[in-house]
Amino acid sequence: MNKIYARPRLLRKTPFHYCAGCGHSVIHRIVAELIDEMNIHDKAIGIPPPGCAVFAYYYLDVDMAESAHGRGMAVATGLKRANPEAIVFTYQGDGDLAAIGIAEAIHAANRGEKITSIFVNNAVYGMTGGQMAPTTLLDMKTTTSPYGRDAALEGNPIKMSEMLALLKGAVYIERTAVDSPANIRKTKKAIRKALQTQINGLGFSMVEILAPCPTNWKMSPVESWQWVGKVMTKEFPLGLIKDTTGIKDTAGEKDAD
Amino acid sequence: MTKVLMYGNEAIGEAAIRAGCQCYFGYPITPQNELTEYMAANLSRKKGCTFIQAESEIAAINMVYGASLAGVRTMTSSSSPGISLKQEGISYLAACELPAVIVNMSRGGPGLGSIAAAQSDYFQATRGGGHGDYRTIVLGPSSVQELADLTHRAFDLSDQYRIPVMILGDGMLGQMKEPVEFKHEAPAELPLRAHALRGAKGRPSKYVKSLTSNPIELEELNWSLYRRYQLIKKKEVAYEAFQCEDAELIIVAFGIAARIAKGAIKNARAEGMKVGMLRPITLWPFPSEKIQELAKNTKHFLVFEMNMGQMLEDVQLALAGNGEISFYGRPGGVIPTPSEVFRVASRLYCQKGLK
Numbered sequence: 001m002n003k004i005y006a007r008p009r010l011l012r013k014t015p016f017h018y019c020a021g022c023g024h025s026v027i028h029r030i031v032a033e034l035i036d037e038m039n040i041h042d043k044a045i046g047i048p049p050p051g052c053a054v055f056a057y058y059y060l061d062v063d064m065a066e067s068a069h070g071r072g073m074a075v076a077t078g079l080k081r082a083n084p085e086a087i088v089f090t091y092q093g094d095g096d097l098a099a100i101g102i103a104e105a106i107h108a109a110n111r112g113e114k115i116t117s118i119f120v121n122n123a124v125y126g127m128t129g130g131q132m133a134p135t136t137l138l139d140m141k142t143t144t145s146p147y148g149r150d151a152a153l154e155g156n157p158i159k160m161s162e163m164l165a166l167l168k169g170a171v172y173i174e175r176t177a178v179d180s181p182a183n184i185r186k187t188k189k190a191i192r193k194a195l196q197t198q199i200n201g202l203g204f205s206m207v208e209i210l211a212p213c214p215t216n217w218k219m220s221p222v223e224s225w226q227w228v229g230k231v232m233t234k235e236f237p238l239g240l241i242k243d244t245t246g247i248k249d250t251a252g253e254k255d256a257d
Numbered sequence: 258m259t260k261v262l263m264y265g266n267e268a269i270g271e272a273a274i275r276a277g278c279q280c281y282f283g284y285p286i287t288p289q290n291e292l293t294e295y296m297a298a299n300l301s302r303k304k305g306c307t308f309i310q311a312e313s314e315i316a317a318i319n320m321v322y323g324a325s326l327a328g329v330r331t332m333t334s335s336s337s338p339g340i341s342l343k344q345e346g347i348s349y350l351a352a353c354e355l356p357a358v359i360v361n362m363s364r365g366g367p368g369l370g371s372i373a374a375a376q377s378d379y380f381q382a383t384r385g386g387g388h389g390d391y392r393t394i395v396l397g398p399s400s401v402q403e404l405a406d407l408t409h410r411a412f413d414l415s416d417q418y419r420i421p422v423m424i425l426g427d428g429m430l431g432q433m434k435e436p437v438e439f440k441h442e443a444p445a446e447l448p449l450r451a452h453a454l455r456g457a458k459g460r461p462s463k464y465v466k467s468l469t470s471n472p473i474e475l476e477e478l479n480w481s482l483y484r485r486y487q488l489i490k491k492k493e494v495a496y497e498a499f500q501c502e503d504a505e506l507i508i509v510a511f512g513i514a515a516r517i518a519k520g521a522i523k524n525a526r527a528e529g530m531k532v533g534m535l536r537p538i539t540l541w542p543f544p545s546e547k548i549q550e551l552a553k554n555t556k557h558f559l560v561f562e563m564n565m566g567q568m569l570e571d572v573q574l575a576l577a578g579n580g581e582i583s584f585y586g587r588p589g590g591v592i593p594t595p596s597e598v599f600r601v602a603s604r605l606y607c608q609k610g611l612k
Contacts, residue, residue, distance in 0.1 A: 042458035045326075050468075057464035063454050065326050066466035068349050071319035074311070078323020081307040082280050082331070083455050104319070107312035 008032040010041060010061040017055060021221025023178045023211025024052060027120060028059050030188045031091070035062055038195055040087045045079055047072045047088070049096040052126040056091055070101025073108035076115040087198055089116040095125045098134040098158050105164065112169025112203040116194045119160065119206055122213040123232065130216030134158040137235050142216070157235050161208045165242035171203035173241040177210035179228035183238070193247060202245050210236055260436040265401045265426065268437045269360055270295030272408035273332050275441045277448045278358070280307040280324035280331040282317040286339045287372045288428035289362035293334065305447055314339040318346030318359070325355040326465060328453020330412050334360035336428065337378050338369060340386075347421050348387030351482070352467035356415035356450070358408070359393070360424045362431040365590030373590025374429035376512060379567035382425045383541040390479050392486045394422040394493065395540040397511040401435035407538075409441055416450060418489055425540060427563070429513045429592060486542075495538035496547055500526065504533030505611040507551055508602060509572050510561045511537050513592075518561050520595025521602055530606050540568070545575035552580040557609055559602055560584045563592070581609070 007013070010032040016025045035044045046064040048056035049072055057064035067075045072090035080088045090097075097105050097119050108115065124142055125131040132145040135157050139148040149157075164170045172194055176187040187209055194205035210232050212224035219227060263271070270292050273281070281300050283293035293310065301308035307324070311317035317333045324331035335343060340361045350357050363378045365371035382395045394414050396407045404426060411422040454465055469475050497515075500522060501507055510518040515536040525532040535551060537544050548558075558580050560569045565588045572582060585601045587593045 041456070041462075043456035045454055045456060047323075054468060057466065061457075061462050063457050063462050064464040064466075065323075065454055066349075066353070066464075066468055067322075068319060068345055071315065071322075071346070074316040074319035075323040075326070077309070077316075078280065078282065078320035078325075078331070079327050079454070080323075081309065081320075082324035082327035082329045086327070086456055103312050104316050107316065111309075 008036060010036050012059055012061050014058050016059060018052065019215045021212055021214040021224055022052070023120065023122060023209070023213070026178045026184055027118065027187070027209055027211065028056060030184070030191055031118065032060055034188065034192055034195060038192065038199070040195070040199070043085055044087045044089070047075050047090045049090070049092045051093040051096055053091055053093065053120065054127070070096050070099070071104055072096065072101060073104040073113070073115065073117065077108055077111070077113050080113060080115050087195065089118055089195070091118045092120070093126065094121045094123065094133040094135040098160050105160065106167070109164045109170040109204040109206070110167045112171070114198050114201055114203065116198045117206040118191060119208045120211050121208055121236065122211045124213055124216045126213050126216055137231065159236065161206065161241045164206060169204050170206065170242060171244045172197040172205040173208070175208040175210070175236060175238050175241055177228050177233065177238055179210070179212065179225045196247055197245050200245070200247065208236070210238070260438045262434050263401060263437050264291050264432065264434050265404050266291035266362065266431040267295045268401050268405045269334070269408045269424070270299065271439060272405040273358070273412070274300055274303070275439055275443045276409045276412040277330045277444045278332050278412065279305060279329040279447045280320070282309050282311050282320040282333050284311050284314045284317050284335065284339060286336045288364060288431050289334050289336045289360065291431065292360065292362070314342040315346065318343040321357045322346055322350055322355065325350065325357050326454045328450035328455065330416070330448055332358040332360065334362065336361065337363045337366050340378060340381070344387035347393065348385070348389050348391060349467065350421045351385070351391035351393065352389065352478070353465050354419040355421070356419055357421045358411045358415055358424065359421060360426065362426045362428055364428050365588070371590035372428060374427040374513060374592055375563050375588065375590045376427060376514060377564040377567070377588055378425065379540065379562070379564060382423050383543070383571070391482060392541055394418070394420060394489060396422065396424050397538060397540045398424065398426055398430065399512050399515045399536065401430070401433065401437045404430060405437050405439055414493065418485055420485070420489070425512065427513050490542040493539060494542050494544045494547070496544040497536040497538060498547065499534040499536065501533035501535060501551055501555070503531050504555050505531040506557045506559060506602065506606055507555050508532065508534045508559045508561055509548070509568070510534060511540060511568060514561055514563050517593060517595050518598055521598035524595065524599040525602055525606070528603065530603060530611070532602055532606065537568070543571045543575065545571070548572060548575040549579070552576055556580055557605070557611065558582045559605055561598055562586045564588050
């Protein structure tokens with residue numbers, strides 16, 4: 001009998017602390033699979049953020065180091081420059097990357113740092129209890145926008161992928177979601193390409209992943225997954241934002257489209 | 258070795274390169290720009306080395322954190338307001354037991370303050386500065402030669418104890434030119450620390466972190482750091498005792514203020530006044546025991562600083578009432594002259610009936 005599905009080798013046997021329906025577990029799994037499949041385990045280093053994914057090092061069997069809130073890309077820059085052989089990725093949330101760490105994100109991208117950012121956008125601060133994030137949708141209620149986000153008072157959702165795509169140093173940026181099996185496969189394909197961009201030494205790469213946060217959205221897991229596709233993608237359209245890498249898709253990945 | 262005439266800021270850069278510093282991350286701020294510029298000119302094109310002008314002091318210290326994770330010798334520099342911004346990163350370096358050298362060519366504060374030399378960051382430097390229970394080794398050079406020597410020493414101490422080391426200079430030291438002799442050649446091979454985070458090659462994966470949801474675990478980290486700090490206090494105290502043997506009055510001063518005080522002491526000695534000086538070279542650990550020892554023969558101490566009285570508190574703690582302490586300070590970037598300090602010292606000398 002052929003084994004066609006198993007726990008990824010690089011996912012530790014520690015039960016996730018994530019809420020039921022949370023997007024992080026799926027994305028962790030994808031990262032663990034890719035580091036194994038791409039044979040970069042011996043040089044991969046991850047920088048998880050303060051936030052729900054802060055304990056990513058308890059799950060991913062990969063070298064990792066904590067970062068101060070928002071500083072993942074600066075830490076990754078130092079790591080990569082000191083050891084150019086390494087494959088360095090940050091794993092960041094929307095508050096981390098688009099609010100407190102926006103300067104580090106813009107400048108790492110602009111310098112064309114050969115790092116990869118896995119940017120998980122769930123439109124709220126998750127770990128601190130569902131406060132408004134820079135990516136919170138208009139009229140969306142959070143604990144710090146209890147009457148709904150008002151553009152006149154709180155501005156509009158920030159589209160990081162589109163912003164960073166303006167910079168020459170950013171060579172591959174794609175926005176995906178983990179709201180369906182098809183989109184999960186597309187997410188894996190995108191992260192694979194982002195890591196390949198780094199392996200090829202081409203510049204900065206980022207995958208923005210729309211992910212559900214049922215707890216803070218006050219929805220059931222099923223509702224939250226549906227909300228990603230029905231509502232979030234209207235503000236944050238899925239698809240390739242920028243690709244100047246010239247990397248061709250591998251045959252095995254075609255079926256994800 | 259021959260002596261070369263160099264700015265203090267440049268001497269730090271040259272000494273760092275000779276200590277095997279591989280990665281420097283900076284951000285412009287006066288009066289330390291010559292150091293950043295020196296690294297741009299001399300480190301950025303060196304094989305295997307990195308110079309980045311970061312987007313902020315915050316980014317720079319976090320790049321230092323990243324490079325230190327990778328096991329290389331790394332440094333950042335700034336001046337007072339910029340050092341405030343780095344404090345969070347220094348706390349992380351301390352928590353994760355990562356070596357790094359941080360240079361503060363301090364200026365007048367608080368706030369944006371002035372760009373003139375001051376010593377008002379003593380509290381911030383010697384009390385940890387950022388959040389949490391931690392210490393950094395703090396070195397207080399008082400000449401361009403000592404800037405060079407202590408920069409090299411800072412890298413060694415930092416690696417030995419896996420602790421961030423701060424060099425607390427000031428704008429005057431950085432901006433003045435003096436002859437300096439470099440006692441080390443740059444290493445043929447850049448040093449790489451063992452057990453660095455460079456990927457799980459031939460070993461299980463590992464992680465570097467301070468966060469824990471278990472307070473007992475964090476308490477253990479604090480105890481472990483505390484034990485190391487106790488060891489450092491025991492082994493690494495450095496000071497200069499200048500004409501203290503027969504002194505009736507001892508001036509306690511560090512850094513550039515000690516240099517000024519030395520001029521005052523020479524004047525005082527010429528007038529027959531027995532004045533000496535204790536100059537702490539390590540500001541943390543502080544030479545408390547030496548001060549206690551001096552108090553056996555000398556009862557009067559004059560603490561002189563270019564601030565409102567910060568090291569003063571360490572002298573008070575050291576003496577614990579076993580001596581009479583006076584203070585003279587000029588904050589805000591004002592640079593007192595040796596004759597001014599001489600006036601203060603000689604007045605005190607007479608008032609206390611030492612003459």
